[in-house]
Amino acid sequence: MAIFSKTCEYAIRAVFYIAHKSSLGSKVGIKDIAAGIDSPELYLAKILQDLSRKGLIKSAKGPNGGFYIDEAARARPLSDLVEAVDGNGLFYGCALGLKQCSEINPCPLHNQFKAIRDQIYLLLHQTTLGEFNQELLKGLLSLKK
Amino acid sequence: MAIFSKTCEYAIRAVFYIAHKSSLGSKVGIKDIAAGIDSPELYLAKILQDLSRKGLIKSAKGPNGGFYIDEAARARPLSDLVEAVDGNGLFYGCALGLKQCSEINPCPLHNQFKAIRDQIYLLLHQTTLGEFNQELLKGLLSLKK
DNA sequence: TAATTAAAAGATATTCTTGTCCTTTTCTGG
DNA sequence: CCAGAAAAGGACAAGAATATCTTTTAATTA
Structure with missing residues (x-):
């Protein structure tokens, strides 16, 4: 047994990754994140959708879209x-x-x-x-x- | 998430239960244990079989049989x-x-x-x-x- | 030795987690 | 307004954990 579920491990790694990129002012796409944290892209997509619904991260559709975390949320x-x-x-x-x-x-x-x-x-x-x-x-x- | 898997939770509770009964000098049957720790009897049986194979507990078949833990093992x-x-x-x-x-x-x-x-x-x-x-x-x- | 007791073993069922696929919606830039 | 980009959503698939059922083996005792 691990401390966290696999889903949670991916979530934490992804959020750290997004927070880091967001602090540089850029949004990140799911492909980029999955590559950046070595996780299955489509499964991670589900996880991030969920986090987005729950308000822990933000997302934007369309060109130049992606996931990001604003400064206030980075302090959570x-x-x-x-x-x-x-x-x-x-x-x-x-x-x-x-x-x-x-x-x-x-x-x-x-x-x-x-x-x-x-x-x-x-x-x-x-x-x-x-x-x-x-x-x-x-x-x-x-x-x- | 819990710290331990469900299997491990049952295992720990069962072993504490068996150790306690064994310290009084008696073996315990699977029904007794399952009732004593509120666990599904047949699933617990599998777990105890496994622990027995691994030498963490002892077992005896037949009348007056059951599971037990000798004094040395109680110190593990x-x-x-x-x-x-x-x-x-x-x-x-x-x-x-x-x-x-x-x-x-x-x-x-x-x-x-x-x-x-x-x-x-x-x-x-x-x-x-x-x-x-x-x-x-x-x-x-x-x-x- | 026969009957009974209790664990061992093997097979199967169910549920939850993890992972994938395909379609839809929304947004942007030209 | 149109084409393309990117996330959202729904459905499905694979695997692992949890749980149950049935049969077999081993021990005791009468």
């Missing part, structure tokens, strides 16, 4: 994106899948995992969608393979 | 179980699914998630399969719903 926390795609199970769900797990009716791992869930949430909440634009520009970070 | 780390079911992606995999992600070719989240992966591994490695026997006996912890 990564947790918004993860939650939109994978839900909030990572932040709030019981590690053992128990619906009724809580402080007063804890599963064996409840307390230990609370710390981990909190840390994951904090990390994703602190990180913004545009956080890595500089490093991506300089080629210091990878979004491929 | 939970990480062994998780790894047997879900693999080691949680401990070592890249959060964004990149095969080549590493210190020298990091994805944007590489460093942040290293801390989280380490913490998860540490937690699962410190916790033993028999860790919660006392609390389960006293009814202080839940494995159901």
